[in-house]
Amino acid sequence: MSANEIGREVAELLFRAGAIHVSRQQPFILAAGWASPVYVDVRLLLGDPGLRQAVSELAARYAAATFPPGSFDVIAGAETAGIPFAAWLADRLALKLRYVRKRPLGIGRNAQVEGGPVEGLRVLLMDDLTTDGGSKLNFVRGLRAAGAEVEHVLTIFYHDAFPSAGERLREAGLTLHALANWGDVLRAGADNGLSPEDRAEIERFLADPVAWSTRHGGRARLAPRN
Template sequence: MSDQAIRQEIGGEVARLLFEGGAIHVSRQQPFILAAGWASPVYVDVRVILGDPALRQAVTQLAVRYVSAVLPQASIDAVAGAETAGIPFAAWLADRLNVKMRYVRKRPLGIGRNAQVEGGDVDGLRVLLVDDLTTDGGSKLNFARGLRAAGADVEHVLTVFYHDVFPGAAERLAQAGLSLHPLATWADILRSPAADSVSVQDRSEVERFLADPVAWSTRHGGRSKLSARS
């Protein structure tokens, strides 16, 4: 099976699990404000996976399959979870891959060792950065900078879900030497049979958002452009 076929199969399974867990929320009346500041009519709450043993085991198994099939063999010495939701996903994945586990804060702690990376040394280690989702990539750049400042070799980022609609996000990550590996994207959500459970009106609003998310966000009080510094 080709890498593309594996990605599509895993994406379909993750989309089904997100629907099963009630992670897809649509609100046409009151837009959601995403962590990156964008306004959106839809919120993908990947964290619901954390609370259900069957869902988290299934997603972890799919992540193991993805890493084993797509990433270069012997390319990971450690998995680093991004604060906060990336930490448990990283721990489960590290256990299954039998590699070291670390976590990286949004910023240095400010007390004690003033560390941004916790769990042990990462100097010289090839580290896979793991988070629950990616929106425009800004936080992933920050986490990667923190790991690299501590001496880690970071080339790959794995997220459960990727809002693959904001312009320039993939390019910014690539310019920073990062390859993004989402288990599922909007394409997987929209083609999932479970998407039939979304009302026609809600789906139409989501599709309007996906057609031009920056304009939609601007009209609804969210961010209007990508940050130049992220």
């Protein structure tokens, strides 16, 4: 199965889950602070056994087709929704599992990485959604501080609208892999109830997402690099 076929299948699953929400009147404010006319709730795939099994199988197929055998020792799930997806992928690939918090807990061992050591291990970070890449950099810093070797990030959906996400990750020595992105959703939309009006609003947003966000009360620029 090709990457394009996987992208189409994942987009179909997102539509089946009711995970594609479009609001032309009241914008959504995403976790990264951007305003958007559309919200992709990948977490809705978690609740249905058929959907979660399907997306986990597609993730395993993508990993098998993309990475040579033995590329990773560990799959690490990003808090919070990345954790179950990482667990299912780790089971399918027979790899160790860890999870990484947004920040150290502040009690006990004060660890940011949980589930066992990662020092000297090759880690694939997995999350449900990527927007501008900022949270992925934070997770990777935590993993690397614990001694992990991290060069790849796998996400179920990549909100590939905002500028410089790929560049920011590349500068940090990371490659982003996405099972699906906006192109996949738009290609699947006609067969899954996406109205022409909603499609047109999404396309206006994608043509200049920063300007759209600024006009609708969201962020107007990327956070400074650190």
